[in-house]
Amino acid sequence: MALLSVNELSISFGGLKAVTNLNLELNKNDLAGLIGPNGAGKTTVFNMLTGVYLPTSGDIKLDGKSLVGLKPYQINHRGVARTFQNIRLFGDLTVLDNLRIAYHSHAKYGLLGAICRLPGFYTGEKEIYEKSMDLLKIFKLDHKYDELANNLPYGEQRRLEIARAMATQPRLLLLDEPAAGMNPQETRELMEMIHWIRDRFDLTILLIEHDMSLVMGVCEKIYVLDYGQIIAMGTPEEIKNNRRVIEAYLGEEAS
Numbered sequence: 001m002a003l004l005s006v007n008e009l010s011i012s013f014g015g016l017k018a019v020t021n022l023n024l025e026l027n028k029n030d031l032a033g034l035i036g037p038n039g040a041g042k043t044t045v046f047n048m049l050t051g052v053y054l055p056t057s058g059d060i061k062l063d064g065k066s067l068v069g070l071k072p073y074q075i076n077h078r079g080v081a082r083t084f085q086n087i088r089l090f091g092d093l094t095v096l097d098n099l100r101i102a103y104h105s106h107a108k109y110g111l112l113g114a115i116c117r118l119p120g121f122y123t124g125e126k127e128i129y130e131k132s133m134d135l136l137k138i139f140k141l142d143h144k145y146d147e148l149a150n151n152l153p154y155g156e157q158r159r160l161e162i163a164r165a166m167a168t169q170p171r172l173l174l175l176d177e178p179a180a181g182m183n184p185q186e187t188r189e190l191m192e193m194i195h196w197i198r199d200r201f202d203l204t205i206l207l208i209e210h211d212m213s214l215v216m217g218v219c220e221k222i223y224v225l226d227y228g229q230i231i232a233m234g235t236p237e238e239i240k241n242n243r244r245v246i247e248a249y250l251g252e253e254a255s
């Protein structure tokens with residue numbers, strides 16, 4: 001069974017059909033891309049997958065169970081995490097605390113345990129600290145654990161956002177333009193990191209990206225969206241040579 005199965009998904013804003021009859025399927029461990037010209041509807045798809053927008057029609061199933069109508073935090077608890085096009089970190093908190101907060105959303109001790117400082121609270125806190133530091137190491141941010149997130153260079157803020165999403169222990173990770181604003185060296189390192197976390201954490205990843213070298217280099221399967229509709233799906237090689245895809249992008253450049 002597919003991990004994620006999107007069936008005839010549509011959404012309209014007033015008279016504007018932003019996404020129409022979208023079908024998409026991801027198997028466990030897929031590393032897939034969602035590309036398309038500006039305004040094609042990519043972020044809107046992510047917003048529907050994560051419960052930010054309620055679809056007008058259609059269904060989204062994770063492991064065969066519908067996510068439609070669930071709140072974003074409920075969808076996160078089912079195993080879906082995301083990053084945003086515009087970085088959304090807690091800028092005035094340290095790098096470590098940004099991760100701790102994400103781990104706390106899944107902490108095993110309750111409010112009473114925290115207020116009364118029950119033994120479970122201390123073991124829980126220690127575990128969260130250790131797991132947070134482990135994740136920071138993976139994302140090469142451990143030496144910056146005490147810095148305020150706002151003070152990190154842009155590329156590191158992007159990595160911290162992915163690390164924070166990983167702290168919610170997702171099965172499906174949605175990355176919205178993870179390489180935006182990165183230089184070529186940072187982009188190359190990010191590509192390797194995305195591959196590595198997919199394998200290490202047994203993840204399924206769907207990413208939106210305008211940087212074609214990243215999409216073609218890292219994704220094994222690519223969906224192309226244009227005017228809210230999927231116009232092509234295939235391997236990077238198939239997508240590169242697809243006439244409809246070339247036209248969609250050339251149309252954008254010509255306008």
Ligand SMILES: Nc1ncnc2c1ncn2[C@@H]1O[C@H](COP(=O)(O)OP(=O)(O)OP(=O)(O)O)[C@@H](O)[C@H]1O
Nearest residue numbers: 013016018036037038039040041042043044045085
């Ligand atoms: N909340 C909303 N209200 C009204 N229109 C919206 C809303 N969200 C998205 N749209 C519209 O839906 C369409 C798709 O937007 P979306 O941001 O999903 O595109 P995108 O492919 O992610 O674009 P980009 O690559 O530029 O980020 C656009 O016409 C946008 O204006």
